Amino acid sequence: MTEPAALPEPTAQARALIPILGAMELEVLEVTPHSATARIPAEPNVNHFGAMYAGCLFTVAEVLGGLMAGFMNVPGALPLVKRVEIDFTRPALTAVTARTTLSEEEFDRVQAEATANGKSNYELTCEVTDEAGTVVARTRGYYQMRVMG
Numbered sequence: 001m002t003e004p005a006a007l008p009e010p011t012a013q014a015r016a017l018i019p020i021l022g023a024m025e026l027e028v029l030e031v032t033p034h035s036a037t038a039r040i041p042a043e044p045n046v047n048h049f050g051a052m053y054a055g056c057l058f059t060v061a062e063v064l065g066g067l068m069a070g071f072m073n074v075p076g077a078l079p080l081v082k083r084v085e086i087d088f089t090r091p092a093l094t095a096v097t098a099r100t101t102l103s104e105e106e107f108d109r110v111q112a113e114a115t116a117n118g119k120s121n122y123e124l125t126c127e128v129t130d131e132a133g134t135v136v137a138r139t140r141g142y143y144q145m146r147v148m149g
Contacts, residue, residue: 010028010031010067011026011027011028014026014028014038014063014067018063020059021059021063023044024040024044024045024056024059024060025040025041025044025045026038026039026040026059026060026063027039027040028067029097031067031068031070031071032068032071033068033071033072033102033104033107034068034101034102034103034104034107035068035099035100035101035102036064036067036068036099036100037064037097037098037099038060038063038064038067038097038098039060039095039096039097039098040052040056040059040060040095040096041095042092042093042094042095050093051091051092051093052091052092052093052096052136054086054088057086057088057092057096057128057136057137058084058086058137058139060096060097060098060128061084061086061098061100061126061128061137061139061141062081062084062139062141064098064099064100064124064126064141065079065081065100065122065124065141065143066079066081066143068100068102068107068124069143069145071107072107072110072111072114072145073111074111074114074115074145074147075115075147076147076148076149077114077145077146077147077148078145078146078148079143079144079145080143080144080145080146081141081142081143082121082142082143082144083141083142084139084140084141084142085139085140085141086137086138086139087137087138087139088136088137089135089136089137089138090130090134090135090136091136092128092130092136092137093130094130094131094132095130095131096128096129096130096131096136096137097128097129098126098127098128098139099126099127099129100124100125100126101124102122102124106122110122110145111145114145114146114147118146118147119144119145119146119147120144120145121142121143121144122142122143122144122145123140123141123142123143124139124140124141124143125138125139125140125141126138126139126140126141
């Protein structure tokens with residue numbers, strides 16, 4: 001019997017921190033201070049009529065804000081999601097990939113403001129595409145880096 005292949009570190013970390021991501025089989029494809037990309041397969045994330053469940057589309061997009069915030073050097077700070085707006089544009093019948101970016105200037109602003117004031121708000125937009133590149137959802141997430149304690 002062979003051992004399963006080890007997961008790439010960002011994927012393993014995300015799944016350990018938020019266990020439902022493992023059940024969704026979420027993969028972190030890229031995470032840097034300025035961009036993040038994650039993917040989930042169609043199975044096990046389908047609903048009662050064979051399309052991707054809306055909550056899974058939401059999750060693969062929403063988690064990107066927290067992944068990128070892990071690069072911020074703000075002692076004691078954690079990323080919090082304040083609000084996410086989602087538009088479902090097409091049914092997703094295949095695996096989906098979510099992508100977002102944050103400019104270097106915005107990253108620096110959030111990091112400096114959270115260090116100085118204990119919190120800083122930031123916004124991310126995300127597109128979720130199917131395997132053919134069709135946009136199946138768009139999100140606008142409002143996050144906050146907040147020093148806890």
